[in-house]
Amino acid sequence: MGEIEGVEREIAELFVAPPEGFTEARNALAKRLKEGGDPEAARRVTALRKPVRSAWAVNRLVHEDRSAVEALLKVGEQLRLAQRRALSGGDADELRRRSEERRKLVTEQTRRAARTLGGDPVPxxxxxxxxTLEAASADEDAARQVxxxxxxKPFARPAGFGDVAGLKVVPGTGGQEAPEATADDGAERASREREVRAAERRERQMRERAERMRAEVTAMEERLAERKEKLREAEAEARGAAVELKRLRR
Incomplete structure (x- = not known):
């Protein structure tokens, strides 16, 4: 158990150390694991991909201030709930408040992460x-990965999330009895709820499909890494055989 935790800790350190040294450090760890009798872990480490600058900056942000990132993700969760309520005829003001709160947190944490890049980061x-931070606040799977x-690599911005400028709010009744809901109101609300449920199902299906494809790609990358290792071993043996042949011909 301790060895597994040690490997996981070293893998985590790969993703927060300067990316320039990622490949060398990854290969050294994989080699050590293989020589230590754990080829499966070695293959898994070899399959790890060097983070691009933006992904590395987000990794550093999580490493240095996880609670701040968790706060952003919590607001994202609250925003999703407010969005569902608004689509069901609830308070659109709450949706606007949550959306603005999330926007401010994304901006703040983006600036913090960008500072880790040093100098003047490329826009x-x-x-x-x-x-990436916005996607994590909109999707549970993205949040988990962050x-x-x-x-x-970074995530793409989520489509159609948080744009609430066009929502209309029904004015309050000032304590008077609210107008009785009509059949048309009920039908419209039911229609919106069906659309939301259908969109949620499609989003879940697409996310699961992406997960399956990601797993397939990872498996292929692992097989490729294994074959490359076997190729290197075969080439080394071929060179050794050539040296031996040359020696015998003398």
């Missing part, structure tokens, strides 16, 4: 950081 990289602190 495209800063945009990728913001998109909190793991092992991102290799």
């Amino acid at each position: 495209a990289v800063v945009e990728e950081i913001a998109a 909190l793991e602190g092992r991102l290799s």
